């Protein structure tokens with residue numbers, strides 16, 4: 722069996738996108754891992770499947786490269802808007818709205834949530850400053866922008882061994898659904914960010930991570946909205962004020978399309 726797919730990326734965070742609005746497509750964790758495998762599959766950070774929706778223009782489902790299904794993906798949202806032209810997307814993290822502005826795509830990810838059980842954390846803690854530390858990384862903020870994030874601000878981003886500390890924090894028992902780990906440095910109100918993504922590891926950019934980090938920077942007056950967030954793959958502009966949805970603007974690129982050989986992947 723063969724199935725049409727699109728390969729897209731948002732600032733180097735890459736996706737295999739399958740449009741299953743007319744023809745259903747069943748995903749198992751094993752199939753998601755096989756498609757995402759860069760040696761034997763197509764290769765991607767996340768597999769995205771588009772389905773019909775009753776509450777929005779379409780439903781977007783997201784699988785990390787480890788095969789786990791998750792709630793939200795900021796960079797994929799911009800790609801899906803570019804690909805399909807829709808303006809509202811149902812996701813497990815909420816309704817996402819956006820618009821293709823031409824060179825860039827703008828997306829609203831809804832209002833962030835700061836309750837310990839909304840992140841979620843394993844037990845009550847002050848999400849403005851978790852009383853926790855991992856080596857030199859300490860007291861992160863925790864929040865949900867549809868998916869769970871912690872944000873650390875540091876003086877020297879390059880000195881942080883993300884490959885070592887990222888997976889340790891991701892799997893800490895304090896985070897029952899695991900967590901996306903953002904480490905950022907702020908200079909003159911501009912944010913530089915590296916993200917260890919839950920279920921995908923270090924990526925060139927993370928859209929929800931950029932939103933979570935900009936919100937954390939605005940809350941602590943390290944930066945003012947709109948915030949420029951620069952990641953290894955490029956930059957996003959993030960706007961937010963307390964009580965409002967977070968909005969993100971940036972690029973999205975269609976790379977190629979082709980046919981998946983599903984039998985070869987099993």
Ligand SMILES: N[C@@H](CCC[C@H](N)C(=O)O)C(=O)O
Pocket residue numbers: 734766767785791792793794795796797868869901918919920921924926927928929930
């Ligand atoms: N790359 C994404 C986030 C993808 C999901 C994330 N790894 C999770 O497990 O929540 C983005 O651009 O936001």
